[in-house]
Amino acid sequence: MDILAALAAGFAVALTPLNLTLAAIGSFLGTLIGALPGLGPVNGVAILIPLAFALKLEPSSALIMLTCIYYGAMYGGRISSIMLNIPGDEPAIMTTLDGYPMARAGKAAQALGISAMASFIGATLATVGLTLFAPLLAKAAIHFGPSDYFALYVMAFATVGGVVGVNPVKTLFAAFLGLMLATVGLDPGTGTARYTFGSFHLYDGFDPIVAIVGLFAISEVLVYFETLHKSSDGMVKMGRAIPRLREVLQGLTAAFRGSAIGFVCGILPGAGASLGAFVSYTAEKQLSNKDGTFGKGDPRGIAAPEAGNNAAAGGALIPMLTLGVPGSGTTAVMLALLISLNIQPGPLLFTREPDLVWGLIAALYLANLVLLILNIPMVGLFTRLLSLPQWLLMPFVVMVSFIGIYSISHSVFDMFVMVGFGVLGYVLRKFDFPIVPVVLGLLLGADMENNLRRALSISGGDFSILVNSPIALGIYALTLAMLALAFYMARKAKHGPDVSD
Amino acid sequence: MLDFTKILGAGLLACALGATSASAAECIAPADPGGGWDFTCRTVGQLLYDQKIVDAPVQVTNMPGGVGAVAFANVAAKRADDPELLVATSTVGVTQIAQGKYPAGIDTMRWLGMLGSDVGVIVVDSKSDMKTLDDLLAKLKADPGSVPVAGSSGVGGWDHIRMLMVADKAGMSADDYKSIRWVQFDGGSPAVTQMMGGQVGAVSTDLGEIAGFVESGDIRILAALSDDRIPAFPDAPTAKEQGIDVTGYNWRGFYTGGKVSDDVYNGWVEKLHTLYDTDAWKKEATAKGLVPIWRGGPEFETYVSEQVDAMARISKEIGVIQ
Secondary structure: OHHHHHHHHHHHHHOOHHHHHHHHHHHHHHHHHHHOOOOOHHHHHHHHHHHHHHOOOOHHHHHHHHHHHHHHHHHHHHHHHHHHOOOOOHHHHHHHHHHHHHHHHHHHHHHHHHHHHHHHHHHHHHHHHHHHHHHHHHHHHOOOOHHHHHHHHHHHHHOHHHOOOOOHHHHHHHHHHHHHHHOOEEOOOOOOEEOOOOOHHHOOOOOHHHHHHHHHHHHHHHHHHHOOOOOOOOOOOOOOOOOOHHHHHHHHHHHHHHHHHHHHHHHOOOOHHHHHHHHHHHHHHHHHOOOOOOOOOOHHHHHHHHHHHHHHHHHHHHHHHHHOOOOOHHHHHHHHHHHHOOOOOOOOHHHHOHHHHHHHHHHHHHHHHHHHHHHHHHHHHHHHHHHOOHHHHHHHHHHHHHHHHHHHHOOHHHHHHHHHHHHHHHHHHHOOOOOHHHHHHHHHHHHHHHHHHHHHHHHOOOHHHHHOOHHHHHHHHHHHHHHHHHHHHHHHHHHOOOOOO | OHHHHHHHHHHHHHHHHHOOOOOOOEEEEOOOOOOHHHHHHHHHHHHHHHOOOOOOOOEEEEOOOHHHHHHHHHHHHHOOOOOOEEEEEEHHHHHHHHOOOOOOOHHHEEEEEEEEEEEEEEEEEOOOOOOOHHHHHHHHHHOOOOOOEEEOOOOOOHHHHHHHHHHHHOOOOHHHHHOOOEEEOOOHHHHHHHHHOOOOOEEEEEHHHHHHHHHOOOEEEEEEOOOOOOOOOOOOOEOOOOOOOOOOEEEEEEEEEOOOOHHHHHHHHHHHHHHHHOHHHHHHHHHOOOEEEEEEHHHHHHHHHHHHHHHHHHHHHOOOOO
16 A cells, blocks of 8 residues: 555656646657667667756656656657667667568558557556565565576577577577677776777777667668669558557567566666567567567567567666666666766665655656557658658668767767678678677677676686576576477477478 | 658757757766766766856766777867866776876876765675674685675776775785685676675775665675765774775866966866855765865876876786786
8 A cells, every 4th residue: 555655646746737748748759769760768868868957857857757758769769670670779679570571561550559559568567567566676686696697698699599580500600790799898807908909989899779770770771772773662551550459469468478578687787678678579489489470570579579678678777776776778877867866776765755756657657658649640650751762761861870879979980880880781681691699799798798707706717606596597497498499399390381491 | 751851850959959059168078978977077067057157058078988088089189278178087087097098198188176086985785794894804814715895897997906905905915915806897886786685795886876775774884995984974984993094085076188278277277166165066066975075276186196106006016007
């Protein structure tokens, strides 16, 4: 009952006319920013923080507006993933796998509809979890040590071969390429510069978002140049706007499973939304890909990672609020925001600033609802992007990519890095290498290495620490089970009728 | 088509909001939004304008890279005489300079002043059997590998060096204290939560970020690395009281280009000093767990140069640099 009373007080804070207006404005701006290639929630919140200060808002109002921007950008990020095959931010990568094929098949509106629904389910369930169990879950999460995180990343990479349905050797090669790229920069353990060739610009390594925009957006444009003289397949016919009931039902169960997996990943600081989306997708694919439809526009392939990354984003607020430990890029920015509002998240936040925390939680429920309502009419608007001819769309993509990357990093060097990754992406595509594993390697590789080294620093170099924890052993057992299932499915598929990949 | 241009326009507008148009002074935070340097720029920039010490809002630019080296190189090469430029820095940046990880030495810049300082602490879990600094040091002396210690910096970073300075003063030999297991985390809070989860035995880091855990009773301060006890935690003893004469401040301050005129230099020192004297700054700094301390102008330049010498010496002793 305490929780309900506190939540009611929170809604009283959130539901003033001013805050409702801010929530609507925030959701709208966030969706627009998120829809631009390369600009995701992290940049959205970071770019609009000055706005909150310029308006001289109360801390609770500022927080409500920025939360709505955050959630709006998460929704918006799906739009460019699905429509253009360009993820708006890291966790949205998995959404391209089935979202883009679905859009190319003329079901863009349905894909957007399913993604909005799954996002709503994932985020709302995570908020419920946050409301009910935040302090309890934070206590459980601290028992996750470096060797357990390492096991989690081993699981991610062990299952990477199953993510994209092409040649597993090429998938592994792409993942290794990503891991290698992740080693560039200052080694966090000792501060030694690796593969920087004396350039200070490389000290921080490659920002995954710069790599993503290059690999996806710029290479897409290069591929388009090549096919310029051929007849354009740019026009996509519009299908019905409302998903079929069967797709909704399939999507619903996938969304619930994805929410659960994503939420757990989100609570673990250091795992975050990207891993949440990734694991949700792989798990769903292994469970449901009986007809080999994943990767070709299966609605469940959108629902699972969408619910997963939104649930992870909600889950990541738990360690951020209760421990002051950000679990993802966006929560890091939110943490910075709280600190700049003179609020220090940590074990005492819930007792010391109840109005603010419960106001924020109420704002999360509100933002979700506002976004669902806002997104349904906007689907029509965004799908019209696809009816543009390619020769008009492509220059726009290039321009937004450059503006986006520059507005995040203020670095001309990063724009060259982006173009470099674009050329790399083009070459990889020409040789039929998948791009997603490269990004996963880059994204998760650094964390995987850091946790391995932390574990070994604790044990003084003794590798047995990696298998001394029951949590890590459990994760390895799960990994083996998943691999065994994958082999079993592959064997069955070989003997089964008409499955070619 | 119309909708399309609308989206584009709104997007550009949103981007433009991030980079506010021309304003008088600029403060470079040599890190991503959210870190200590970003906070220094944003808070000081905001207060300079609110307190009417400068006429126009101070624009904050984030220029991350190389633990401040990118911004340092940029200012040295392109903006050495820019009269409207502040760059945030701290002991962390100076450690990098002392270890030769910036493109040039401290003489390249003019050091304006420091406005406050975070205090280094050595903490353990409240359930730990270590009650005093001596308890920890006794364990480390008996077996340097027995207690893994964590912090927010890598090997040779300020959190690590402070810990080793304590071990050094306690009489451990360089060979012994080099074998203390050091674990790097991405910040003080992750280090503390990992300690609460039983992964490491002690944490050496700045108090500011982890003060909440001390107040909630989750962790215990074994030693504050300050001259006097920290006002917010009068019960926590300093290392000095326990016979280990080591201080480990992490000050927050500013430098500017090395080719600005004396008038410009003195002007900024005076503005920052005026800000330091306001109640608004003291309130803001204390709220962030900083202790307001002022050193400015030539006094600050001397202080920085002494600190660089001392750090280079320690880094050499522990073998971080040759």
